[in-house]
Amino acid sequence: MFQAPRGTTDLLPAEQKYWRYIQSKATELARRYGYGRIDSPMFEDSGLFIRSVGEGTDIVEKEMYTFEDRGGDSVTLRPEGTAPVCRAYLEHGMHNLPQPVRMYYFCPVFRYERPQAGRFRQHHQFGIEVIGDADPSVDAEVVELAWQLMNSLGLDDINLLVNSIGDDECRPQYVAGLKTYYTSHYAELCQDCRNRLERNPLRLLDCKVQTCRSLGEAAPRSVDHLCADCQQHWDKFLSYLSTMTIPFSIDHRLVRGLDYYTRTVFEIQPGDAGGQSTICGGGRYDKLIEQLDGKHTPGIGFGSGIERLTINLKRAEIAVPDEPKPTFMVINVGEAARPAALELAAKIRRAGVGAILGNGSRALRGQMRQANALGISYAVVLGDDEIQRGEVVVRDMSDSSQEAKPLGEFLDSLNGSAES
Numbered sequence: 001m002f003q004a005p006r007g008t009t010d011l012l013p014a015e016q017k018y019w020r021y022i023q024s025k026a027t028e029l030a031r032r033y034g035y036g037r038i039d040s041p042m043f044e045d046s047g048l049f050i051r052s053v054g055e056g057t058d059i060v061e062k063e064m065y066t067f068e069d070r071g072g073d074s075v076t077l078r079p080e081g082t083a084p085v086c087r088a089y090l091e092h093g094m095h096n097l098p099q100p101v102r103m104y105y106f107c108p109v110f111r112y113e114r115p116q117a118g119r120f121r122q123h124h125q126f127g128i129e130v131i132g133d134a135d136p137s138v139d140a141e142v143v144e145l146a147w148q149l150m151n152s153l154g155l156d157d158i159n160l161l162v163n164s165i166g167d168d169e170c171r172p173q174y175v176a177g178l179k180t181y182y183t184s185h186y187a188e189l190c191q192d193c194r195n196r197l198e199r200n201p202l203r204l205l206d207c208k209v210q211t212c213r214s215l216g217e218a219a220p221r222s223v224d225h226l227c228a229d230c231q232q233h234w235d236k237f238l239s240y241l242s243t244m245t246i247p248f249s250i251d252h253r254l255v256r257g258l259d260y261y262t263r264t265v266f267e268i269q270p271g272d273a274g275g276q277s278t279i280c281g282g283g284r285y286d287k288l289i290e291q292l293d294g295k296h297t298p299g300i301g302f303g304s305g306i307e308r309l310t311i312n313l314k315r316a317e318i319a320v321p322d323e324p325k326p327t328f329m330v331i332n333v334g335e336a337a338r339p340a341a342l343e344l345a346a347k348i349r350r351a352g353v354g355a356i357l358g359n360g361s362r363a364l365r366g367q368m369r370q371a372n373a374l375g376i377s378y379a380v381v382l383g384d385d386e387i388q389r390g391e392v393v394v395r396d397m398s399d400s401s402q403e404a405k406p407l408g409e410f411l412d413s414l415n416g417s418a419e420s
Helices: 013-032 046-053 058-063 082-091 136-153 171-183 191-199 201-206 210-217 228-243 306-315 337-350 364-373 384-389 407-416
Strands: 043-045 066-068 074-077 101-110 122-131 158-164 262-270 280-284 299-305 328-333 355-357 378-383 391-396 402-406
Touching: 013 101, 013 122, 013 136, 013 306, 043 046, 043 082, 046 058, 046 074, 046 082, 082 101, 082 122, 082 299, 122 136, 122 306, 136 158, 136 228, 136 262, 136 280, 136 299, 158 228, 171 191, 171 201, 191 201, 201 210, 228 262, 262 299, 299 306, 328 337, 328 364, 337 355, 337 378, 337 384, 337 407, 364 378, 378 384, 384 391, 391 407, 402 407
Parallel strands: 328 355, 328 378
Antiparallel strands: 043 074, 066 074, 101 122, 122 299, 158 262, 262 280, 280 299, 378 391, 391 402
């Protein structure tokens, strides 16, 4: 029997209400903050991600789905959402628009990772990007949007973690100190971190192996090595968060897993944080547009995994509205009633009201049980007698009351019915 590929999952009808809930809340918030939607291709030129995400990252080295297409070009399924948006910003001349440009998106993301709870090889993200403004007030606004998203979903047992990793001026000195520290603990490092020590020392702080995490607690702190400009940006950012009464903690190990980040980085985690706990993460990427051959253009954004948000909604037992159900089931009794029932169901739907056709091979009682099981509000009974009299019997499934109505009168009444 065929099964979904490892690390993927089917989104069944029963789960759709969580996605609809998350997407509606996220879309409403993004529009309130002035963001416009963007959708980019599911795959891109592989060079886009190698150049932006970084050759020394786990994503590029181990996790990208990269293949050669029939034209001989190397393409990669999208492993993250920011680089494609920046590519679109450049390709479509968005620098000519009023700056900054605010965009949001929903997209599938593909990474060849070891599947576990909350981590999939195909998962889905809601993300936002603000391109064209370097002011720390924009950082605070982006964090506030992320914080408000969690609150609007009903997730209030959450922690905001922030850090600054500096920029090209001050980070080299910090990375040199970090490398010296970890070199003195070389024997305690996992094999991946021994490789990172030479190629990408900042990633050492991001390791999830417990021995390496313990070393990270005592490692040099990036905020102690900021240049004057980065220090000013960091101080203002923290003051803006306080002004907006957003609670936060500084996590000196927080660096995020992508090379393009500069200065502000942040994550939101649930209060009972576990192994795969981050439900939102992002940061500033002031050099990314330049890495893609554009002019200096600062940017900041975040991504939030819909699957992980769903897990946390369930864990917190948050009541999510059910998917809307059809208002009517047209129950048909007798072979001759089938065409008339089919026609009636079509007329109900064309009037803008939800309706499904009952299983005419079942008896009346069986179709009523089916309507109850599906949560249908009203059964519309149509048999040979009703057809002959030109009427229908409308049964209220909540209290089993029913009344016969002329067919024309019933159809006219649909104009005042709400869409299901």
